[in-house]
Amino acid sequence: MKAVILDGIVLGLGLGLLGVGLTLVYGLAGVLNLAYGEIAVLAAIIVAQLIAGGVPAGLAAVIGVLAGATAGILIDLTLMRPVYRERGGHRVLLGLLLTLGLAFVIEGVLTWRDPLGALSINVAGGPVRILGVPLAVGSVWASVIAVAVGAALLVFFTATTFGRAVRSVIQDELGAQLVGISPPLVRTVIFGLSGALAGLVAVTQAMTAPVSVTAGFNLTVLALIVSVVGGLGSVPGAFLAGVLLGIVDSASATYIGHYITSIVLLGAAALTILVWPSGLLGSHEG
Amino acid sequence: MTAVPRVGRAFLPVVATAVIIVVLPQVWFGSSEYTTGLAVQALILAAYAVGFNLIFGSTNQLFLCVGALAGLGGYVTGILADHASWSIWPAMVAGTLAAAAVGGLLSWVSVRRSLGVIFTGIVTLAFSLAFQDLLLGVEHLTGGSTGQVVTAAAVALSDNRLGGYYLFGGVVVGFLIVFRLLQISHFGWAFRALHDDEMAAELAGVDVARYRIYAAVIGSAMIGLTGALFAYSDGFLSPPTFAFDQVDVRVLVLVAFGGLGTLLGPVIGAVVFAFLDYALINSGQLRELLYGLCIVILFLGFRRGVIQALGGVAERFGPGGTGAKRWRRPAQIRERGS
Numbered sequence A: 001m002k003a004v005i006l007d008g009i010v011l012g013l014g015l016g017l018l019g020v021g022l023t024l025v026y027g028l029a030g031v032l033n034l035a036y037g038e039i040a041v042l043a044a045i046i047v048a049q050l051i052a053g054g055v056p057a058g059l060a061a062v063i064g065v066l067a068g069a070t071a072g073i074l075i076d077l078t079l080m081r082p083v084y085r086e087r088g089g090h091r092v093l094l095g096l097l098l099t100l101g102l103a104f105v106i107e108g109v110l111t112w113r114d115p116l117g118a119l120s121i122n123v124a125g126g127p128v129r130i131l132g133v134p135l136a137v138g139s140v141w142a143s144v145i146a147v148a149v150g151a152a153l154l155v156f157f158t159a160t161t162f163g164r165a166v167r168s169v170i171q172d173e174l175g176a177q178l179v180g181i182s183p184p185l186v187r188t189v190i191f192g193l194s195g196a197l198a199g200l201v202a203v204t205q206a207m208t209a210p211v212s213v214t215a216g217f218n219l220t221v222l223a224l225i226v227s228v229v230g231g232l233g234s235v236p237g238a239f240l241a242g243v244l245l246g247i248v249d250s251a252s253a254t255y256i257g258h259y260i261t262s263i264v265l266l267g268a269a270a271l272t273i274l275v276w277p278s279g280l281l282g283s284h285e286g
Numbered sequence B: 001m002t003a004v005p006r007v008g009r010a011f012l013p014v015v016a017t018a019v020i021i022v023v024l025p026q027v028w029f030g031s032s033e034y035t036t037g038l039a040v041q042a043l044i045l046a047a048y049a050v051g052f053n054l055i056f057g058s059t060n061q062l063f064l065c066v067g068a069l070a071g072l073g074g075y076v077t078g079i080l081a082d083h084a085s086w087s088i089w090p091a092m093v094a095g096t097l098a099a100a101a102v103g104g105l106l107s108w109v110s111v112r113r114s115l116g117v118i119f120t121g122i123v124t125l126a127f128s129l130a131f132q133d134l135l136l137g138v139e140h141l142t143g144g145s146t147g148q149v150v151t152a153a154a155v156a157l158s159d160n161r162l163g164g165y166y167l168f169g170g171v172v173v174g175f176l177i178v179f180r181l182l183q184i185s186h187f188g189w190a191f192r193a194l195h196d197d198e199m200a201a202e203l204a205g206v207d208v209a210r211y212r213i214y215a216a217v218i219g220s221a222m223i224g225l226t227g228a229l230f231a232y233s234d235g236f237l238s239p240p241t242f243a244f245d246q247v248d249v250r251v252l253v254l255v256a257f258g259g260l261g262t263l264l265g266p267v268i269g270a271v272v273f274a275f276l277d278y279a280l281i282n283s284g285q286l287r288e289l290l291y292g293l294c295i296v297i298l299f300l301g302f303r304r305g306v307i308q309a310l311g312g313v314a315e316r317f318g319p320g321g322t323g324a325k326r327w328r329r330p331a332q333i334r335e336r337g338s
Helices: A004-029 A036-054 A056-077 A079-084 A088-113 A137-159 A159-170 A173-179 A183-209 A215-229 A233-255 A259-276 B010-027 B035-055 B066-083 B088-112 B116-139 B162-183 B185-197 B198-203 B208-234 B244-256 B265-279 B283-301 B306-317 B330-337
Strands: A128-130 A133-135
Touching: A004 A079, A004 A137, A004 A159, A004 A173, A004 A215, A004 A233, A004 B066, A004 B244, A036 A088, A036 A215, A036 B306, A079 A088, A079 A183, A079 B088, A079 B116, A088 A215, A088 B116, A088 B198, A088 B244, A088 B283, A088 B306, A128 A137, A128 A159, A128 B035, A133 A137, A133 B162, A137 A159, A137 A183, A137 A233, A137 B185, A159 A173, A159 A183, A173 A183, A173 B066, A215 A259, A233 A259, A259 B066, A259 B116, B010 B035, B010 B162, B010 B208, B035 B066, B035 B265, B035 B283, B066 B088, B066 B116, B088 B116, B088 B265, B116 B244, B162 B185, B162 B208, B185 B198, B185 B208, B244 B283
Parallel strands: none
Antiparallel strands: A128 A133
């Protein structure tokens, strides 16, 4: 029982980190970035190729995260321009469709050039015992990183000026503009941050299990579920939802079965949309 | 205001399509099973696309579960025919009704909870993925990932033979007739109103919720029927046939290409993409890349679909087309001017 819950928490922290990048961009720019998982996979493949080329894993990981950030910024500066010109429902739909197309482009390129590519990071060390339950050291590292990043984000959004500027744009784009904040600049930075988080997720996930070239869509769907349940736009919500869903996943996989688990997760997302459209901690209409 | 085309002229495009479908094999296929097979695939996608066009193109409900609805139709048919020993025709009716019911339910839920386009998309996507998992999980009924043979299937109609071609050709023409009938009836009027401006439509007395559900039920029935007929004609069901990235992505792209909400858009899109698939047959991986590029370019540049864009060009140089083309949405006029 304890093992199931701890497993779930470890999984859930990873899910939370996955969801944060997606939820930030939606809350801020009103864009549901369906290419999010693909950015993570892109970063993973870059890191894998660097490691294969002899670059030390730590440095490769950092480059991977930066690559993710770059991808995010590039997307914001190019593809998202026509999307930002729209408002409300049109912006959401156009953003959704364009990022969907982009996801296929990225996955197409990756599977075409490197169909068997995968990233796997082996962290040295035997299983770590937490509360008497042995956990793989890679998973523990992944969770620690997730928590650290989460804390850093929290500090960023509450204590720094730029972080507060981001929150103000999330709340009211026009109002933020009126007090001198530049929404386009904020959006570019946050897209970059989201890309960096995607890269980070790729690296941490690779510590527990290989991240392959075809994992993109799955990652996007997981991120989507976590974001929706936690409330689109809420960082703490994403982590909370991640942990809850992680425990549900772990319990369901142990006691019920593999396929039913997926259905349960998807059902949880759908149910949340229907019952609490703004998610657990979300504050505004999606 | 809206120029409702006279009934005769309204069905001209449908008749033309039917004629082309009937004549095409003699003119072009020869006895090539491969080409016939490609044509049948295109017709099946076109049939799905007409249903999707009704749901998304006409009433703006982003149903990302076309494959799942088709799979529902197909698998219910197969399971009832094989496991419950129903005869094939009632089984197909049941399959169609199942899809229509689920589609209607999804729409009803969206409407009741006032879900916007994006949440409808997410919920239907979740349904789509859950359905795949369901198919794989309930192995004793569905045959899981190895698939299941439908023993009651009619071999003469299997999809690389002419019988299958005419079957699905008839289905597509039938769906187009239904679509056209809806367009020129009060349904069409309501759809156009709620598509243009939902609030204004409500204020004008259109029961937006009800018409949305009607569109979803009819569209889902179309999709489910096609799935059921596929089970009947092909004789073999497996989950990847109805997967999101096999069905939904293609349908979305080809309807957007042909023109969301137009009558022949789905058919034209299906034809163009059939040629594209044929051209790309040797570069399988490139296909995904190309679909992605198409989605991006289409929605960046040709948001009304390539056909509308071409039609706009034709409008400027020639006399008006059929009555339907003469109708222009206010949004388009604003767009041209700005």
